[in-house]
Amino acid sequence: MIHQKNQITKSPDLSINIGPLRLKNPVLLASGTCGYGAELDGLLDLDLLGGIIVKGISIRPRPGNPPPRLVETPCGLLNSIGLENVGIESFLRDKLPWLRNVKTSLIVNILGNSVEEYSEIAKKLDGAEGVKAIEVNISCPNVKAGGIAFGTDPEAAANVTRAVKKTTGLPVIIKLTPNVTDITKVARKVASAGADAISLINTLLGMAIDIKSRRPALANVFGGLSGPAIKPIALRMVWQVVRAVDIPVIGIGGISTPDDALEFLMAGAKAVEIGTATLVRPGTAEDVPAGIRYYMEANSIQNVEDLRLPDQQTLNPVRYPSFPIEGLPMQPL
Numbered sequence: 136m137i138h139q140k141n142q143i144t145k146s147p148d149l150s151i152n153i154g155p156l157r158l159k160n161p162v163l164l165a166s167g168t169c170g171y172g173a174e175l176d177g178l179l180d181l182d183l184l185g186g187i188i189v190k191g192i193s194i195r196p197r198p199g200n201p202p203p204r205l206v207e208t209p210c211g212l213l214n215s216i217g218l219e220n221v222g223i224e225s226f227l228r229d230k231l232p233w234l235r236n237v238k239t240s241l242i243v244n245i246l247g248n249s250v251e252e253y254s255e256i257a258k259k260l261d262g263a264e265g266v267k268a269i270e271v272n273i274s275c276p277n278v279k280a281g282g283i284a285f286g287t288d289p290e291a292a293a294n295v296t297r298a299v300k301k302t303t304g305l306p307v308i309i310k311l312t313p314n315v316t317d318i319t320k321v322a323r324k325v326a327s328a329g330a331d332a333i334s335l336i337n338t339l340l341g342m343a344i345d346i347k348s349r350r351p352a353l354a355n356v357f358g359g360l361s362g363p364a365i366k367p368i369a370l371r372m373v374w375q376v377v378r379a380v381d382i383p384v385i386g387i388g389g390i391s392t393p394d395d396a397l398e399f400l401m402a403g404a405k406a407v408e409i410g411t412a413t414l415v416r417p418g419t420a421e422d423v424p425a426g427i428r429y430y431m432e433a434n435s436i437q438n439v440e441d442l443r444l445p446d447q448q449t450l451n452p453v454r455y456p457s458f459p460i461e462g463l464p465m466q467p468l
């Protein structure tokens with residue numbers, strides 16, 4: 136609800152709950168674009184953020200894909216890093232101690248190639264001091280199902296959700312892939328399988344060709360597209376998922392400014408993650424809570440959740456003629 140200016144008595148409240156997890160503001164760093172936090176030390180003040188989501192962790196270390204594995208595109212970035220990471224043991228031993236000193240919520244992103252692998256990592260994180268939640272990347276190939284990504288099969292996505300929920304007491308955020316026809320089907324399944332929250336979107340599958348060498352620009356041929364180019368798609372999917380499930384939704388995709396973040400919060404996201412923009416300018420995320428606060432003050436909005444648009448305001452349906460006219464293309468009236 137947007138209050139009248141004279142009703143505001145205290146400064147805006149940016150704190151939010153993602154299920155059982157309380158965040159001081161709704162701005163987080165997205166997995167894979169902020170390393171294990173320490174890489175950004177001195178480049179931005181992590182303490183100003185609602186949370187940090189570290190690079191996806193697997194059971195064993197992964198070397199990732201061969202280079203080239205990053206290509207810039209108009210308004211976007213294609214990556215085929217291949218989920219390179221240090222593995223859970225090294226993460227707990229070498230990375231977590233530094234992260235414990237940061238005054239923001241630490242969320243660990245996990246990945247696996249089988250339901251058992253996801254459970255095993257979740258179990259190792261359960262009770263790890265300083266870890267506040269788990270974000271589950273379900274864009275990974277399910278080896279037992281011939282390599283189909285878990286996140287493109289609603290049943291497989293639900294199985295991962297149930298298995299992770301069973302092995303950890305930490306809040307579980309399931310991160311959806313946009314590479315599906317109807318994202319609400321997967322969202323509903325993971326919500327009913329017990330997810331505490333959903334985050335979306337991961338990258339969109341794409342490719343680029345280097346016309347000089349006449350080869351695909353990425354050694355892996357395909358990669359994931361991120362950055363401003365994907366923001367309208369991400370926003371549309373967040374809008375759909377917010378209206379399909381009853382659990383909190385975190386919006387991700389091309390967010391580079393406070394205005395971008397506000398769009399996602401207005402679509403109904405409880406929080407946002409900033410990814411590629413950090414690679415362009417590491418301090419980007421730090422400006423976003425301040426920009427949201429400024430907007431709330433200027434518009435006399437007390438609580439960040441009041442930014443969400445009411446559903447009826449949105450739907451201005453396109454009207455079609457009630458009788459199709461043969462041979463004529465259907466035009467909105």
Ligand SMILES: Cc1cc2nc3c(=O)[nH]c(=O)nc-3n(C[C@H](O)[C@H](O)[C@H](O)COP(=O)(O)O)c2cc1C
Nearest residue numbers: 165166167191214272336337361362388389410411
């Ligand atoms: C270089 C790179 C590495 C990424 N690694 C991961 C990862 O390990 N796990 C994951 O869930 N998402 C990963 N992502 C996806 C981002 O977290 C995010 O969902 C996506 O990039 C869309 O947001 P953006 O447009 O703000 O970057 C990665 C993205 C990039 C660009």
